[in-house]
Amino acid sequence: MSGAFGRMPIGATRREFIGVSIAASSMVALAACSSDDGSEVDIDEQSKGAMDDFAADTQFTATEPFTLSLLWTEWPELPIKDSWTFFDEVEQRTNVKFELTTIPFSDAVEKRSLLISAGDAPQVIPLIYTGDETSFVSSGAILPISDYVEHMPNFQKYVEEWDLADMVDNLKQADGKYYMLPGLQEVSVPVFTLIIRKDVFESVAGGIPETWDEMREALVKIKAEYPDSTPLADGFEAQSMLNYASHAWGARAGWGFGPGMVDDGGGKLEYTAVTEGYKQMVEYFRGLVADGLLDTDSLTAANDGSGGGSVAEKFANETVFAASGSNGTAIEFAQALNETVGEGNYEVLQIAPPGGPAGQVVEPRNFWNGFMLNSEITESEHFLATLQFLDWLYYNPEARELLRWGVLDETYTKDADGKIELKPEYSLNAFNINPDGETDIQEDLGWSNSVFADSTESRALKESYNPSEFVAYIDAVLSTRTPRDPYPPAPLDELELEQSSLLATPLKDTVDTNTLKFITGDRDIAEWDDYVAELEAQGLAEYVDLMNAARDRFEEENS
Amino acid sequence: MRAFGAVNATLLVLLCVLMLYPFITVLAQSFSSAGAINAGKVSFWPVGFNVDTYAAVMSDGTFWRNYGNTVLYTAVGTTIAMVLTTTYAYVLSKKHLKGRNVLIGIAVFTMFFNGGLVPNYVLISSLGMKNTMWAIVLPNAISVFNLLVMKSFFENLPKDLEEAAQIDGLGWYGIFGRIVLPLSKAVIATMVLFYSVQYWNDWFAAFLYLDKSELFPVTLFLRNLIAGASTTASEGAAAAGTTTALVSTNIQAVTMVLTVIPILCVYPFVQRYFVSGVMLGSVKG
Numbered sequence: 012m013s014g015a016f017g018r019m020p021i022g023a024t025r026r027e028f029i030g031v032s033i034a035a036s037s038m039v040a041l042a043a044c045s046s047d048d049g050s051e052v053d054i055d056e057q058s059k060g061a062m063d064d065f066a067a068d069t070q071f072t073a074t075e076p077f078t079l080s081l082l083w084t085e086w087p088e089l090p091i092k093d094s095w096t097f098f099d100e101v102e103q104r105t106n107v108k109f110e111l112t113t114i115p116f117s118d119a120v121e122k123r124s125l126l127i128s129a130g131d132a133p134q135v136i137p138l139i140y141t142g143d144e145t146s147f148v149s150s151g152a153i154l155p156i157s158d159y160v161e162h163m164p165n166f167q168k169y170v171e172e173w174d175l176a177d178m179v180d181n182l183k184q185a186d187g188k189y190y191m192l193p194g195l196q197e198v199s200v201p202v203f204t205l206i207i208r209k210d211v212f213e214s215v216a217g218g219i220p221e222t223w224d225e226m227r228e229a230l231v232k233i234k235a236e237y238p239d240s241t242p243l244a245d246g247f248e249a250q251s252m253l254n255y256a257s258h259a260w261g262a263r264a265g266w267g268f269g270p271g272m273v274d275d276g277g278g279k280l281e282y283t284a285v286t287e288g289y290k291q292m293v294e295y296f297r298g299l300v301a302d303g304l305l306d307t308d309s310l311t312a313a314n315d316g317s318g319g320g321s322v323a324e325k326f327a328n329e330t331v332f333a334a335s336g337s338n339g340t341a342i343e344f345a346q347a348l349n350e351t352v353g354e355g356n357y358e359v360l361q362i363a364p365p366g367g368p369a370g371q372v373v374e375p376r377n378f379w380n381g382f383m384l385n386s387e388i389t390e391s392e393h394f395l396a397t398l399q400f401l402d403w404l405y406y407n408p409e410a411r412e413l414l415r416w417g418v419l420d421e422t423y424t425k426d427a428d429g430k431i432e433l434k435p436e437y438s439l440n441a442f443n444i445n446p447d448g449e450t451d452i453q454e455d456l457g458w459s460n461s462v463f464a465d466s467t468e469s470r471a472l473k474e475s476y477n478p479s480e481f482v483a484y485i486d487a488v489l490s491t492r493t494p495r496d497p498y499p500p501a502p503l504d505e506l507e508l509e510q511s512s513l514l515a516t517p518l519k520d521t522v523d524t525n526t527l528k529f530i531t532g533d534r535d536i537a538e539w540d541d542y543v544a545e546l547e548a549q550g551l552a553e554y555v556d557l558m559n560a561a562r563d564r565f566e567e568e569n570s
Numbered sequence: 571m572r573a574f575g576a577v578n579a580t581l582l583v584l585l586c587v588l589m590l591y592p593f594i595t596v597l598a599q600s601f602s603s604a605g606a607i608n609a610g611k612v613s614f615w616p617v618g619f620n621v622d623t624y625a626a627v628m629s630d631g632t633f634w635r636n637y638g639n640t641v642l643y644t645a646v647g648t649t650i651a652m653v654l655t656t657t658y659a660y661v662l663s664k665k666h667l668k669g670r671n672v673l674i675g676i677a678v679f680t681m682f683f684n685g686g687l688v689p690n691y692v693l694i695s696s697l698g699m700k701n702t703m704w705a706i707v708l709p710n711a712i713s714v715f716n717l718l719v720m721k722s723f724f725e726n727l728p729k730d731l732e733e734a735a736q737i738d739g740l741g742w743y744g745i746f747g748r749i750v751l752p753l754s755k756a757v758i759a760t761m762v763l764f765y766s767v768q769y770w771n772d773w774f775a776a777f778l779y780l781d782k783s784e785l786f787p788v789t790l791f792l793r794n795l796i797a798g799a800s801t802t803a804s805e806g807a808a809a810a811g812t813t814t815a816l817v818s819t820n821i822q823a824v825t826m827v828l829t830v831i832p833i834l835c836v837y838p839f840v841q842r843y844f845v846s847g848v849m850l851g852s853v854k855g
Contacts (some may be wrong), residue, residue, distance in 0.1 A: 131691070131692075
């Protein structure tokens with residue numbers, strides 16, 4: 012089948028190999044070129060092109076043109092075309108020209124590591140999620156941008172206005188500085204959650220489940236109505252479902268596992284995968300599998316769009332009625348259902364993650380992707396102007412609107428209430444807007460590109476391009492769920508980082524493997540204590556001590 | 571004996587089907603509609619036959635630009651590699667050459683040790699070869715395996731011929747060009763095949779050393795298309811994969827088919843040499 016062909020095992024091995032070897036060699040290479048002597052940068056001397064009166068919510072225009080090198084990730088279906096107006100428009104408004112280093116999306120992370128390790132990275136490195144920067148901190152290759160945020164008025168303003176200061180503090184590394192600036196979100200809702208067949212849940216199960224217990228009851232009813240179905244599925248190797256489900260039990264799992272640490276309620280950190288909550292979560296899903304309510308194939312297979320047994324296909328054939336996904340997945344499912352059930356005969360809905368023993372909670376408020384800067388930027392005479400430009404590009408509301416929608420009154424219009432509408436001759440196919448428009452603002456003009464457009468978003472901007480179902484989803488999450496408290500930060504220094512990765516990786520592997528085994532029933536849940544003993548034999552206590560020490564130190568230094 | 575033959579034939583046919591099945595599936599998918607592939611209906615024959623996908627991929631400028639790059643890199647790379655490998659191998663085949671063992675040692679050393687990824691990258695970029703064709707064609711221009719096979723082939727050429735040529739007044743270059751090379755067609759054809767397949771398939775060097783998509787070979791284009799669509803590594807990556815439209819399977823299939831066609835066409839014609847070439851290193855004359 013295509014699945015076997017699309018995901019070549021040799022390719023995967025090679026890719027892992029690259030990852031490991033780049034990581035390993037970067038340690039060596041970086042150790043050799045740490046030349047950060049901590050000397051202060053005189054930013055006023057490097058203010059060529061900078062505006063004297065740059066302030067929040069004002070247009071940035073460099074007083075003299077300059078070029079900025081940029082790491083550009085190329086998505087296979089969105090190549091840069093000659094017709095793109097994105098680069099020209101930004102240059103025209105700001106006097107800043109981008110010089111691109113293009114990397115293919117398929118291996119973007121590996122190439123980024125290589126470029127940074129070899130000291131060859133462009134000045135601006137976008138698409139950085141929190142945590143991506145950690146491995147580069149000790150090398151000195153990345154600018155400690157926290158030293159310079161005073162020159163970024165838009166960032167300051169929206170951190171304040173959207174109440175994100177505590178979260179920004181949590182970005183700090185062991186040296187008390189942070190090295191990336193994230194995309195700010197006025198409201199943050201889980202990106203991945205459950206996508207359900209609303210009509211079926213309402214007619215068969217009597218409504219939309221608000222807790223996992225209600226979900227179970229609903230699934231039982233649906234199973235009774237459709238005996239051939241296994242109504243619940245994941246499709247992301249269980250990483251997605253465990254991620255959004257774990258919060259209901261006060262645990263962390265899947266994509267959100269991170270270092271695996273949660274607060275034990277007494278001011279200490281504990282390893283989430285051995286907590287009672289985690290065990291209860293595993294038992295819950297084990298129960299679903301035992302009753303034929305959870306599709307086990309979808310816990311090991313990736314939803315890679317290669318057809319043949321994918322979750323979308325099962326959704327279309329009514330053997331699955333609730334599955335993990337984002338707003339994009341919801342559109343995908345709807346398109347698949349159009350082919351089988353027919354348009355108008357179904358309703359697809361993205362629901363707030365169900366609650367559980369820990370309450371009606373969802374993941375902590377979150378950032379989205381932002382950027383880091385190559386530390387060599389401090390030698391640039393346009394250093395200050397670069398900071399101002401990026402502050403405008405990433406945090407100015409007008410810039411954000413430009414990046415999403417293009418040029419006001421040219422590609423879109425905005426009425427007095429701030430309602431944005433795309434002009435009829437333009438389309439945005441990725442979000443099913445004006446499918447009949449001749450020119451796609453994303454494919455043909457470069458707006459809404461994945462490198463910049465998703466980062467910082469106000470609530471209004473987020474709601475402007477998403478379908479009304481997603482807007483309803485945002486409302487549902489914000490009105491009925493509480494975000495968890497942020498996980499306590501415990502930044503590690505260079506030596507600890509090395510130690511922790513030696514300990515954490517095998518621990519995480521054991522957790523991942525056994526979580527799945529327990530859920531699918533390959534391992535009896537009665538062996539839970541043996542599993543905990545296995546983790547302890549792999550140095551669990553040492554790892555927890557290490558993290559606790561780092562946390563104590565951080566609190567001492569920042570209290 | 572007859573039973574053995576029958577079992578043998580059955581086994582080989584089965585093996586053959588096993589090898590061919592993935593190719594046939596991809597070929598069938600390339601002519602099928604996306605809907606049929608997503609429904610899992612395509613295995614041996616196209617379902618919902620159409621050539622629209624071919625038309626779409628073939629009208630993509632980037633695809634052809636990258637395809638042209640691959641042809642260029644393969645042609646230039648193979649030429650350079652052949653010149654360097656044959657001359658090096660010929661020199662090494664002369665047992666009376668002083669310092670011959672050192673020259674062999676230098677080559678063999680690189681089979682066991684290399685600088686590693688980051689140092690290699692730094693080297694290539696300091697040499698100013700980044701974002702040029704030379705970063706693709708030069709670093710692997712001499713394959714030590716090919717070199718040694720060729721060396722032993724040259725060693726097995728009758729010495730008398732070269733001596734006769736010498737007596738008739740040919741210099742070393744004349745002997746090499748007019749006597750040795752014409753006698754070595756088999757090994758040369760094999761090596762050309764080896765090198766051209768190597769350059770044609772290579773995406774890794776391009777991934778490392780090229781930062782401009784207009785310089786990418788088609789293999790990198792293909793890899794981005796196929797590997798990019800399937801990522802569950804992190805939430806961010808998964809979100810990026812779903813918010814932008816996934817590349818459909820039939821586009822992937824068409825690109826794969828178009829990429830392997832040239833190699834597939836060349837192979838049968840050089841297979842004769844290929845078989846004899848494989849034997850070269852093993853049989854002493």
